[in-house]
Amino acid sequence: MSALTIRNVKKSFGNTHILKGINLSIEAGRFLTLVGPSGCGKSTLLNIIAGLESPSSGEILIGDRNVNQLSPKDRDIAMVFQSYALYPNMNVRKNILFGLEIRKVPKAEQAAIVDRIARMLQIENLLDRKPAQLSGGQRQRVAMGRALARDPKLFLFDEPLSNLDAKLRVSMRAEIKQLHQRLKTTIVYVTHDQIEAMTLGDYIAVLNNGEVQQFGTPDAIYNDPANRFVADFIGSPPMNFIPCEVVGSSSQGFGVKMTHEGGDFVLEASGDLKPWLGKHVVLGIRPEQITHVVTSRLDERGVSGHACPVHLCEPTGPDTLVTTSINQTKVLARVRPDTAGTPGQSMDLMFDMNKAVFFDPTTGERLRFQLLKAA
Known part of the structure; x- marks a missing residue:
């Protein structure tokens, strides 16, 4: 069964057409990267999946459920943002626990979840610190930990590494890939970095001008490009x-x-x-x-x-x-x-x-x- 199905999704703001009929589907446990230049529509598509924006037409299915009319909190998703979006007045432990407390998860279960997440992301020694006391990479781990605590059907990542320096970006990229391999979670990951797209994704959707130029495995995208745009965009140095x-x-x-x-x-x-x-x-x-x-x-x-x-x-x-x-x-x-x-x-x-x-x-x-x- 598909974990996510996008059927002919279009989005317009007035006379400006942002998405022009997107069709994509991935199975549970797969890692999909949405890649393309700035303004191609990838973040808009992610926001529509999350329920932060509504499509002008088309359907979003998470599992076998149409979620077009559901609010973000009812879609069983977790999102990791580019800006981390941590609560500055809360320590790491409380940032991770916040969503669990809102859903009234029992205290004993909350403690077990925090311990598991902290060990997984190697942030046990950071649980009592506040975000201002953390490095960029540590903050991103906490943001990931907060999402993982939810155990949702779908994880959405919106350019989570773009604020990190080059060396840290490489190490965090490896951590995200290893995390996916261990947990077999379903991830949709937006990036403008074609290296991230190639190294992380089981599947890549290359977007440009509101349309999917090509959808396939990294190998197919690289070695069998559908058009000159894909061939030029994927590869460093380019073709x-x-x-x-x-x-x-x-x-x-x-x-x-x-x-x-x-x-x-x-x-x-x-x-x-x-x-x-x-x-x-x-x-x-x-x-x-x-x-x-x-x-x-x-x-x-x-x-x-x-x-x-x-x-x-x-x-x-x-x-x-x-x-x-x-x-x-x-x-x-x-x-x-x-x-x-x-x-x-x-x-x-x-x-x-x-x-x-x-x-x-x-x-x-x-x-x-x-x-x-x-x-």
Whole structure:
């Protein structure tokens, strides 16, 4: 049974359409991340699920119950906000207990719940402190603890880590993932950070301009993007987009023509591009698919090496990002640090076209084609 079902939900403020027909469904125990740029509608959707806002049309089902007409307190949800929303005059213990006291949970049960939550989140030594005496990460743990004390059907997280510094954000992200793995709770998590979306979610819904651009697993979103927006938004550094012409290949099938100041070469495609022969498309290829040459791989289908000019090298520690230019477009390659070339010179780069994708240059939609059989 689905823990959450969103059916054709729309939301408008006057003539401004914020959500344009959202359809999503997740099973109990799953972790769904809603990701997209600012203003895409993800927080509005979360507020509608929570009951803080009403949809203009459509349905929200939690379990098998339509909750459109229910107030937030009757939806059996718990929400963790970006701002923590802790009561400053109460210590940690009372912040966690507040919701239990409102629902008149027996005192003995309250104490057991606080002890369990405190051990789980490793905040036993903070129970008598007030929020002003806590760090940002500690406050976020308390906010999570208050939500966990409820044991609801659905947890809603609204960009809970955006106020934390980069290092703490990484550690808290791991804590949230481990917590979900232990408790198997159902979570809907809003973020604008695609790294959070990829690392946390069982499923990702990529939103833009009030519409779901793609819904799927992190692997599907990353390796099989539905359109150029998704391909560009997911991935750091983002996918390369190279305008190019489809040509016949020297062996079998088709390829795309690449040009730079050092000359021309053709990258073979893994599929039947005949409908676009002689036409222009956009090649989408991720930086890790353009890397230093590994000689043993050059015999693989779809893999080839070509000398390319080096314009810039950016060491990142485990690898180096090399900037080149192809078809008058900036292209990033990810190479091993000891293989990086020298700016102003050329270096051999290996292109792996097996996971490359193609887009319509006008609409940005993904071009689908039949894969060619191996020779």
